[in-house]
Every structure is written in structure tokens, then in C-alpha cells.
Amino acid sequence: MVERQSPLEPEFHIGSHGNFEHGVEIILTETGPGSIVQLAAWPGEEKKLIAAIRTVAGLALPDGAGGGLSDGVKSVFGFAPGKFTVADEAEGLAGAFAKAVTPAIGTVTDLSHGRTAIRIAGPKAEWVLAKFFAIDFALPAFPVGAGRSTTHHDVFAQIQRTGSDQFDIYVFRSFARSFWKALCHASEEIGYEVQ
């Protein structure tokens, strides 16, 4: 396999930055999953697709719009009616889904090279993200595992909460570096660490 280069690389500076004298309140990382796959069910085939996700990824999606979960290696969440994003640390997820999701059930789109996954964690993660997105980041409204699709300056972002103070943001690869720089600038005033 060809080694994938990070689009963030020229702006990815490991270490503490900004106003961190009083401690670091934000940790920024690139999760770099091997596979990012988008699945869409034809109308009425949603249950079969959810069953296929359980078979292939071993993740049982909870009921409800935007529901999802993560086991630390694989993650899944709904981002639209009958549509799901699945990410895996390992490569080859799209091939596995292509066998399980037949043309009668829905479609499989391999976005592994098309999206960049950025993780923001720390006690101020909600506060920083609230500068970017006009959605409710409070834990009762946005529970752990759930996903949201929204936009930042007309650029799509899919956000999954993977911990009480941790979010994974999937952005277009071509916009990832500019989004990363914006995240760094937004975190400067409270101090952040890039890992």
C-alpha cells in the first residue's frame, strides 16, 4: 500500500502553542483512520444496511437520528436519513462493505482519501467548537457516539462525539489544512497541544 500523506503536514507542529502558561485545555490530533466509508440505503432498506454494519464492523447502531457509537478502533454514525459514515483504523473497510451491501440494499462510497479526520479533545473542546458551528454541543443534546452534519463557512463537516470532551471532525481533505489552521487559531487563547 502507498503511504498516505497528511494534508495537514505543513501546518502540523507537535507541541504546546498559544496561551498555555496556565495549562493546556485543548488537544488537537489527526486520527488518520485507514478507512472512511459512506453508506447509503435505498428507501425502505435502512434496516438491512444497519444489519450489514453490524456484521462487517461489529457495531450495533442505536435508534434515532444521528445515532452512533465508537469502540476506539471503529466508529459509525448516522449523518442523514438512511446514510452513515463508518471509519476504521485499518484499511480495506470499503471492500468488506461492498460484499455485504448488495446493490439492492444501497451504496458504498470509499472516502478514505477524500476526508481528513481531526480530533479535538479537552475540557474546552465544546467551547472551541461552539465558535465554529451553530449547533448544541452540550452533552444531553449531543451524546457520546452521536454524529452531526453541519457546515463551517459553507464547508461540510461531520462531527462525532467520541468522548464526553472529545470530538472527531471529518472534513474534506482539500479544506482540511485551512480548517486545521482555523482550529489552532481558535484554540490559541486557551492554550492547545498538538499530538
Added chain:
Amino acid sequence: MLITCPYCGPRDVVEFTYQGDGNRERPDPASQNFEAWNAYVYDRLNPAGDHNEIWQHSGGCRAHLRVVRNTLTHEILSVAFMRSTHTSTARRKAEDKS
């Protein structure tokens, strides 16, 4: 103005795209009835009050929505999926269980 998407919950209007008047009825594509086509393309009710509209949540789940909006107050009276097979799962309700 907030529109409560049946999938995503309440979102700012900047995430949505107006897709036109929801009262239009498209004639059969094979129709030669020019009056019907003229009405479809040009005739609008333009009410001062409740108005059926089509919106797309283009900055979110991308679903097309049937919205009733009051043109005087911008109050959103109802929002539903255009596609009837989408289940209008109430996000808050479903997640309160967990």
C-alpha cells in the same frame, strides 16, 4: 430564522436552501398543455401569510423538506420530509432513552 429539520433538529437558516414554491404541480413531462406549463413556471400565490415551501437542508443532512412558513412573521409552522419513507425520528426523544 431557525428551521427544525426532522433529522438534524433546529438549525440556522444559512444551512438551508430555498427550493421554491411548494404549491406548484408539475404537469406530466409529455403534456402539451401550454397553459398548465405556463402556470407551473410562472403562476405563484404570493400569499401574505402561511406559505407551502420546499427547502433543502443543503448544509446538513441534505434532505428535501416540505415547510410551511408565514411570510409575514417568518414563523415556521411545520417541517416534514418530502420523501414520505423517511422516518421522522425525533432526535431528542430517541436519545433521552440512552
